[in-house]
Amino acid sequence: MPIYAPNKRINPTIKRRGHTRKTVFASLFLTSMVDMFAILVIFLLQAFSSEGEIIVLPSGIELPKAINTGTLERVASVMISKDEITFEGKSVAKTKDYLNGKQEWEIRPLQDALREFKQNLEAQALANREVDPAAAMDLQKINISADRRLPYEIVRKVLNNVSYEGFPAFSFAVFPASKKKDATKTEE
Amino acid sequence: MGVDLGPQGQGGKRSVDAELNLIPFIDLLSVCILFLLMTAVWVQISKMSAFSSASGNTYVENSEVGSVNQGREDRDWDVLVRGAGVEVFQNGQRISNFKVEEAMDKIDSLKSKIKIPEAKVVLRVADEVAFENMIAVLDALTNAKIVNITVGEI
Numbered sequence: 001m002p003i004y005a006p007n008k009r010i011n012p013t014i015k016r017r018g019h020t021r022k023t024v025f026a027s028l029f030l031t032s033m034v035d036m037f038a039i040l041v042i043f044l045l046q047a048f049s050s051e052g053e054i055i056v057l058p059s060g061i062e063l064p065k066a067i068n069t070g071t072l073e074r075v076a077s078v079m080i081s082k083d084e085i086t087f088e089g090k091s092v093a094k095t096k097d098y099l100n101g102k103q104e105w106e107i108r109p110l111q112d113a114l115r116e117f118k119q120n121l122e123a124q125a126l127a128n129r130e131v132d133p134a135a136a137m138d139l140q141k142i143n144i145s146a147d148r149r150l151p152y153e154i155v156r157k158v159l160n161n162v163s164y165e166g167f168p169a170f171s172f173a174v175f176p177a178s179k180k181k182d183a184t185k186t187e188e
Numbered sequence: 189m190g191v192d193l194g195p196q197g198q199g200g201k202r203s204v205d206a207e208l209n210l211i212p213f214i215d216l217l218s219v220c221i222l223f224l225l226m227t228a229v230w231v232q233i234s235k236m237s238a239f240s241s242a243s244g245n246t247y248v249e250n251s252e253v254g255s256v257n258q259g260r261e262d263r264d265w266d267v268l269v270r271g272a273g274v275e276v277f278q279n280g281q282r283i284s285n286f287k288v289e290e291a292m293d294k295i296d297s298l299k300s301k302i303k304i305p306e307a308k309v310v311l312r313v314a315d316e317v318a319f320e321n322m323i324a325v326l327d328a329l330t331n332a333k334i335v336n337i338t339v340g341e342i
Contacts, residue, residue, distance in 0.1 A: 151318065
């Protein structure tokens, strides 16, 4: 089969009329367009999650990777970045103030925020007459998202504060990794 | 605007072809795409669970990694994570030490020494250890089907 040099025209659907000016209209291939739309809809439907976005990660937090993970639940959330500690989206303390090598673990502003949140939750549960054990257990859960490069010191201090304020069941937010060795890979 | 999807029936037979209105069809697809794009979650975040203590009320005074002088009846393993690596103690005796990168394989090979899944494991981490290394060890313990993991208890 002979090979021909391609035409100068990029898209054959954009036709030139003799020596007149180039037309501004292009014909649309409806079949291709509907196919493309259908593929997009199928792809997006597959990626759709009814849970929605449980945690919105601020910049400055890079989560660690892990293989054996579970589904994150919608409970209270503490985030620890290089710069600050936030609870439910509100900044409560500066990280560097507590990265001091000391054993004292109390982060008073975090404790205050946790206590207030817990009291509100308990009041709501009481008002709704919630006696469901699962709902009661939810009062003790908390999500902790910390930057993977942070020293454990600051995570320990936050853990101590959240358990002191009555949240003993915590979940660390992680990125799911494949079964390869990359989950245990340290800083390159 | 409509599109005929083929010839109509022949010989008096009723046609099985339907006429499709392309404009509402494309509108519907566009709305679907917009909705799905706006509600899509592009970053998948999962969790690793642990507890601070069995009672749920006590808190940790400190999690400084010290030596384990004697066996503790309230736990099957003490897993200590230091900057130099990981040590696993059972009844006060060190049964293994390895690097964080080897945690997955080593803990998997040690799991026959305890009853899975009811075994209680206490994970203690030194302050200077990077958080991702702590998660790597927690991941290895979870991989060995250990579910009762307490973090930071002395």
